[in-house]
Amino acid sequence: MKKNKGVDTKCVHSGDLIDDRFKGATSPLFPSTAYDFIDVNEDKYPRYFNTPNQLALSKKIADLENSEDALLFGSGIAAIFSSLFSFIKSGDHVIFQSSIYGGTLNLVIKEFKKFNIKYSLVDSFDLKDYKKEIKSNTKIIFIESPSNPLLKLIDLKSIAKLCKKNNLISIIDNTFSSPINQNPSDFGIDIIIHSATKYLGGHSDILAGALASNKKYIQTIKESSINYGGNLSDYTVWLLERSIKTLSLRVAKQNENALKVAKFLFEHQKVNSVNYPGLKSHPDYELSLTQMKGFGGMLSFELNDLDEAIKFTRKIKLIKSAMSLGGVESTICSPTLTSHSKISKEEREKIGIFDGLLRFSVGIEDFEDIKNDLDQALSQL
Numbered sequence: 001m002k003k004n005k006g007v008d009t010k011c012v013h014s015g016d017l018i019d020d021r022f023k024g025a026t027s028p029l030f031p032s033t034a035y036d037f038i039d040v041n042e043d044k045y046p047r048y049f050n051t052p053n054q055l056a057l058s059k060k061i062a063d064l065e066n067s068e069d070a071l072l073f074g075s076g077i078a079a080i081f082s083s084l085f086s087f088i089k090s091g092d093h094v095i096f097q098s099s100i101y102g103g104t105l106n107l108v109i110k111e112f113k114k115f116n117i118k119y120s121l122v123d124s125f126d127l128k129d130y131k132k133e134i135k136s137n138t139k140i141i142f143i144e145s146p147s148n149p150l151l152k153l154i155d156l157k158s159i160a161k162l163c164k165k166n167n168l169i170s171i172i173d174n175t176f177s178s179p180i181n182q183n184p185s186d187f188g189i190d191i192i193i194h195s196a197t198k199y200l201g202g203h204s205d206i207l208a209g210a211l212a213s214n215k216k217y218i219q220t221i222k223e224s225s226i227n228y229g230g231n232l233s234d235y236t237v238w239l240l241e242r243s244i245k246t247l248s249l250r251v252a253k254q255n256e257n258a259l260k261v262a263k264f265l266f267e268h269q270k271v272n273s274v275n276y277p278g279l280k281s282h283p284d285y286e287l288s289l290t291q292m293k294g295f296g297g298m299l300s301f302e303l304n305d306l307d308e309a310i311k312f313t314r315k316i317k318l319i320k321s322a323m324s325l326g327g328v329e330s331t332i333c334s335p336t337l338t339s340h341s342k343i344s345k346e347e348r349e350k351i352g353i354f355d356g357l358l359r360f361s362v363g364i365e366d367f368e369d370i371k372n373d374l375d376q377a378l379s380q381l
């Protein structure tokens with residue numbers, strides 16, 4: 001499909017596998033793990049990322065991220081691991097934004113030292129703090145924007161420029177935005193990662209990962225990843241393709257609901273503060289207008305303390321208290337009790353995460369119903 005198709009059309013049709021035999025409307029599923037080896041250019045095998053369903057869905061994701069190519073993985077973390085380890089070796093150095101997904105942080109802290117890979121964690125969104133950390137052995141800068149759970153933004157164009165100038169690879173975890181709200185390749189970011197478990201899957205029933213980049217980097221990552229063995233099963237590839245057909249509709253509704261919810265909570269007397277890039281009060285509101293197409297379905301808000309946060313979580317009825325995000329259903333969780341439970345209260349407060357904070361993944365239900373549920377739970381505090 002040509003690049004100039006609209007995003008809704010790309011969601012439905014990019015990478016369609018045409019059913020020539022039966023003329024069905026959807027992509028057929030080819031679950032085979034064994035393929036003919038005579039007269040072929042490249043052996044087909046699921047772990048080689050080249051089965052018909054994998055190639056078709058990769059095309060769709062590449063199109064959605066305005067990138068040349070993409071690869072699918074068994075989880076978001078498999079995509080993150082594979083992208084990092086395809087480029088680094090013992091003695092190299094990587095710069096990470098410190099407010100990245102907890103699982104990514106865990107991977108870095110637990111695994112890097114086994115391979116003598118150095119890293120810096122930058123607790124800032126300011127370009128000059130990243131610049132300061134660049135050393136002669138630095139290979140990659142890894143960022144996430146908007147960040148979890150405070151929804152702070154980093155200037156994608158400046159990070160990409162800094163990387164190009166210093167011959168570094170820029171990687172972004174774009175999970176929170178989905179390809180509908182943000183296309184980092186438009187700003188020069190090299191590798192774009194998604195936990196497809198979240199918005200791409202969208203129904204809280206698929207574990208998957210994806211990454212998009214140029215052909216050269218995809219080739220490098222593929223060659224290494226064949227050895228890591230983290231590809232996605234073709235059955236799940238097929239389900240994920242079906243999910244992405246409605247991605248733009250789901251995300252549009254989540255954007256719309258989240259902005260209304262953010263405004264409602266902002267005005268509510270029981271709520272101390274709201275973090276959402278679509279609110280004019282958000283410090284990165286202006287930046288979000290330059291690099292995001294939608295403000296997203298994720299926000300966080302602060303109640304007085306952990307007791308209130310727990311009480312509130314017990315009182316919500318329609319909204320589920322659950323850890324994951326990006327599903328069609330609204331879910332709320334406490335960062336203190338989940339993603340940031342392993343770091344001390346003092347450390348958390350230093351980065352702005354207070355115990356009364358709740359992270360909200362806004363779903364596609366009617367706004368009035370979400371609002372009423374929030375209202376009745378808040379009124380009981």
Ligand SMILES: *Cc1c(COP(=O)(O)O)cnc(C)c1O
Pocket residue numbers: 075076077078101103104148173175176195196197198207208209
């Ligand atoms: C969930 C998540 C991941 C990890 O993805 P898995 O599919 O759970 O492996 C990475 N980054 C972000 C931002 C996430 O939310």
